[in-house]
Amino acid sequence: MDKTTNKVISELAKKLDTISEAALLTHISPDGDCIGSMLALGIALEGLNKKICYYNPGFLPVNLKFLPGVDKICSVLPPEEFPETLIFIDCAEAERAYSTLCPEFLQGKTVINIDHHISNNGFGTVNWIDAGAAATGEMIFHLLGEMGVSMTKEIAENLYTAIITDTGRFSYSNTTVESFRIAAELLKTGLDLVQINNILFEQKSLAQTRLLQKALTNLELHQQGMMAVIVLTREDFEETGADESLSEGLVNYARNIEKVEAAALLKEIAPDEIKVSFRSNTWLDVNQVASRFGGGGHRRASGCSINGTMGQARQMIVSALEEALNVGRDH
Numbered sequence: 001m002d003k004t005t006n007k008v009i010s011e012l013a014k015k016l017d018t019i020s021e022a023a024l025l026t027h028i029s030p031d032g033d034c035i036g037s038m039l040a041l042g043i044a045l046e047g048l049n050k051k052i053c054y055y056n057p058g059f060l061p062v063n064l065k066f067l068p069g070v071d072k073i074c075s076v077l078p079p080e081e082f083p084e085t086l087i088f089i090d091c092a093e094a095e096r097a098y099s100t101l102c103p104e105f106l107q108g109k110t111v112i113n114i115d116h117h118i119s120n121n122g123f124g125t126v127n128w129i130d131a132g133a134a135a136t137g138e139m140i141f142h143l144l145g146e147m148g149v150s151m152t153k154e155i156a157e158n159l160y161t162a163i164i165t166d167t168g169r170f171s172y173s174n175t176t177v178e179s180f181r182i183a184a185e186l187l188k189t190g191l192d193l194v195q196i197n198n199i200l201f202e203q204k205s206l207a208q209t210r211l212l213q214k215a216l217t218n219l220e221l222h223q224q225g226m227m228a229v230i231v232l233t234r235e236d237f238e239e240t241g242a243d244e245s246l247s248e249g250l251v252n253y254a255r256n257i258e259k260v261e262a263a264a265l266l267k268e269i270a271p272d273e274i275k276v277s278f279r280s281n282t283w284l285d286v287n288q289v290a291s292r293f294g295g296g297g298h299r300r301a302s303g304c305s306i307n308g309t310m311g312q313a314r315q316m317i318v319s320a321l322e323e324a325l326n327v328g329r330d331h
Contacts (some may be wrong), residue, residue, distance in 0.1 A: 008128050012112070013146040015126065021051035022085040022112075023077060027096035028058040029275070031248065032165025032200065034090035035060070037114075037136040039069040040158035041089065044149045053077065057097070061245040066199050067161060068154035079105040085112065088124065090136040092117035092296050114139055119287055119296025131298075134174040137162025141182050156189040161196060168252075169201065173282075173300055210240035215250045215265075221257070227321050228254035228263045233310055234271075244269050255279040262286065262321045266313055274306045274313035278321075289324050 016022075024042050026034035035056070042052045054069075055077040064070065086109050091097045094106065094113075113124030116133040133139050137159045144155070163183060167175040170183075187193065204212075214236045220229045232247060247267055254263035262284050265277040276293070278286035279301055286302045293316070295304025306313040 009142055009146045012128055019085045021083040022087050023053045023055060023083055024087050025055045025097040026089050027091045030056050030058045033135045033137055033162040035064050036158040036162030037140045038089045039067055040155045041140050043069050043155050044144050059245050063200050067158055085110045087112040089114050091115055092120045094123045117297055134176055134179045135163045135166035138182055151189055153189040153191055156186040157191050160186045160191055207240050207242040208246045211242040211246055214240055219254060222318060223322055223325055225259045226261045226325055228257050228260045230254050230265045231314060233268045251277045251279050262325055264317050268310050272307055276304050276317055278302045284324060289320050292320055
């Protein structure tokens with residue numbers, strides 16, 4: 001890490017040492033990185049005798065419920081219970097975490113923003129943004145080291161989950177030498193990587209398998225096979241008995257098709273509310289595509305939400321990806 005990053009970590013560690021309590025917040029549609037990172041930091045702070053509350057407004061995926069400390073997460077956090085320090089983890093925008101709250105409740109608070117999304121808008125009073133980190137979990141690992149926290153098995157299980165979910169088991173282009181180095185340190189605690197891998201990636205419920213069947217049936221190819229799009233309607237979720245969280249990772253089936261550069265998964269999560277996940281393989285910057293619709297994320301993985309019918313959203317997304325692919329090929 002460079003001197004600037006080391007300085008930021010050192011200052012943040014000193015800041016956390018002075019607090020007596022804090023609320024930890026992560027983004028809606030939670031994934032392994034945001035939940036694992038939040039729990040790891042929270043457990044560590046509790047070990048330093050800090051009073052910690054955990055908040056996530058979304059529906060927790062079934063395959064993350066094995067994580068140590070997960071039962072501490074609340075989906076409702078009354079504003080009157082907000083402590084003076086709020087720590088946002090893995091959130092490119094504050095609104096991604098407090099969608100059910102009013103921004104005015106954050107006024108006068110110390111807002112710590114720890115994130116690795118390139119689209120992060122620096123909303124905190126204290127910001128640590130590292131787009132070079134493969135996962136926010138890597139950042140938390142370094143922070144805990146600076147704080148002198150002993151690496152326990154329960155902290156390690158959370159951080160390992162954070163890293164392997166955001167790197168796709170060390171297969172995505174964001175994976176670095178540092179990702180492997182940190183994972184090696186975490187393995188020294190005796191965590192069961194085979195069991196964690198099975199829970200996160202291998203075990204599937206019948207509803208999840210049926211949803212995959214729907215997704216593959218609905219898959220479309222465009223741009224001479226360079227673009228793959230999957231559409232899932234409310235009817236698809238109802239017919240399969242699957243909730244929205246079980247669609248995690250389905251976009252990769254589209255991305256993994258030979259010759260595909262751009263992939264998108266469109267999910268109807270409510271009437272006239274479409275959630276979109278983007279993925280790319282080698283050169284297309286899908287963060288730029290998502291930003292056109294008020295979203296963001298990373299160059300190879302991003303997302304956004306669109307208000308409108310599925311037909312309208314599909315047309316907008318296909319058009320935007322076609323334009324991005326054409327511009328990219330011309331350069």
